[in-house]
Structure formats: structure tokens, C-alpha cells
Amino acid sequence: MLSDARYNHYEISSYCKDNFKSKHNLTYWDNKPFFGFGLGSASFLGGFRFSRPKKMKVYAGYVQNLEDGVVGLSEDSFPDPKDMAMDAVMLSFRTAKGLDLKSFRKTFGTSLVHSLGKAYRPFVESGHVVCLDRHRRVITTDRFCALLSNEEEIEETVVFIRLSVPDGFLLSNELISLAFHVIAP
Known part of the structure; x- marks a missing residue:
């Protein structure tokens, strides 16, 4: 209904007209100091x-x-680095823009990013998780699944991962919890 009225679903519980996102909320969700x-x-x-x-x-x-x-x-x-990684995933997945994998990889390592990719594969296949390239174009499910076996190419290709709107957001607690189990088994 709000999307039909040209409101953007930019955060799990927030919609806005263009250029009217809450700066206060985004400071928190972007994990910036406050x-x-x-x-x-x-x-x-x-x-x-x-x-x-x-x-x-x-x-x-x-x-x-x-x-x-x-x-x-x-x-x-x-x-604790594990707590920091969990915060990064949880906060990023609350936004429509999602998790910047390049930044996450730089901070927490390549193996953790690959483990998350493998854990999220069923949810990419179901459409609850969306993978994006550096231009924020959607990477098809088939392409993502093929990339999972090529660590070098997946790093170059999959730059962002986010929850789909609205279906992924509806499973956000489960999808964030899955990341927590990968980060701190």
C-alpha cells in the first residue's frame, strides 16, 4: 500500500518519500558513532x-x-570481534541497502563471508535474500549458486547482500539468527 503511494521501504519498519529518510535512524543502522x-x-x-x-x-x-x-x-x-560482526549483520539487514560485503570482508575476513554465503544459499533460492553487484544490480540465483564454488570470482561479483522487500524483512529475525550461528557457532 505505501509502496503503491510511492513511499520507499528503506528500513525494516520505516517508509519515506524520496530524500526524507530519517538521518537519526540511519546513523544507528549504518553502525556510525552517536x-x-x-x-x-x-x-x-x-x-x-x-x-x-x-x-x-x-x-x-x-x-x-x-x-x-x-x-x-x-x-x-x-x-569482541564476533559481537562486532553480529552487530554489522544485524544492523545492515534492518536496511533495504543491506550488508556491504567488501567492507565486512575487510574487517572480518574472507572465510566468514563465504560461510555466510553458503548459509544463505537456500534463502537466496527462495527469494528472501538478494545478492547485488557493485552497481547494485541483482545477481540471479543461478549465478550466485555457481559463484559459491569460486571464492575469487564471488568476491569480485557479490558486493552487497540484503533481505528482499517485504518477504525477506518478514523473516529478518530468522535470517539474522542464522548469521549469528555462523559467526559464533
């Missing part, structure tokens, strides 16, 4: 996600510690 202020707010800076206290008394103490320079990152605050 600040949150106030009780219970979250921030993402330098690869770290953190939240502020939700209760006023605790929050006041937190702010005082910040002003005093007491609050810092502990050793266990550093993000």
Missing part, C-alpha cells in the same frame, strides 16, 4: 556501545564521576 544524553540513553563511540544509568540518583553519581574524570573503560569493555 551520542545519547540523559537517563538510560545509549551511545556508540569508537566501537563501544554503552548506556547511562536509568535511575536519577545513580545517573547523578555517574555524571559527577565523569566530571571528576573517574569513569573509564575497563579491560572487559573492549568489543
Whole structure:
């Protein structure tokens, strides 16, 4: 209905007219840094996600510690690469543009990208997952399946992977969960 009215389905739960995407939402879904202020707010800076206290008394103490320079990152605050990979997939799959495999491969390695490709094959075949080339043209299912056995060529050819609109989005939790099982079995 919204698509018929010329709204674009750019994010799993958002539609917009051309050039009216929510910059706030896309900052989050594109895994870019952001600040949150106030009780219970979250921030993402330098690869770290953190939240502020939700209760006023605790929050006041937190702010005082910040002003005093007491609050810092502990050793266990550093993000685990597997968690970072899962975040990248989950956040990217919430958008119609999907996951940039070139960037993902550069950060997390070729073997993980190939494992994801093999895991998603049934969903590419069913039309729930769409593979795109560098010009964002759809790669046919037959072509994708043939490329799975040629690691060098698939890297050059399949540059983006996304969920189909709307059917893939309807299975997003299952498809994201599948990626989590591949990343952290």
C-alpha cells in the first residue's frame, strides 16, 4: 500500500518519500558513532556501545564521576570481534541497502563471508535474500549458486547482500539468527 503511494521501504519498519529518510535512524543502522544524553540513553563511540544509568540518583553519581574524570573503560569493555560482526549483520539487514560485503570482508575476513554465503544459499533460492553487484544490480540465483564454488570470482561479483522487500524483512529475525550461528557457532 505505501509502496503503491510511492513511499520507499528503506528500513525494516520505516517508509519515506524520496530524500526524507530519517538521518537519526540511519546513523544507528549504518553502525556510525552517536551520542545519547540523559537517563538510560545509549551511545556508540569508537566501537563501544554503552548506556547511562536509568535511575536519577545513580545517573547523578555517574555524571559527577565523569566530571571528576573517574569513569573509564575497563579491560572487559573492549568489543569482541564476533559481537562486532553480529552487530554489522544485524544492523545492515534492518536496511533495504543491506550488508556491504567488501567492507565486512575487510574487517572480518574472507572465510566468514563465504560461510555466510553458503548459509544463505537456500534463502537466496527462495527469494528472501538478494545478492547485488557493485552497481547494485541483482545477481540471479543461478549465478550466485555457481559463484559459491569460486571464492575469487564471488568476491569480485557479490558486493552487497540484503533481505528482499517485504518477504525477506518478514523473516529478518530468522535470517539474522542464522548469521549469528555462523559467526559464533
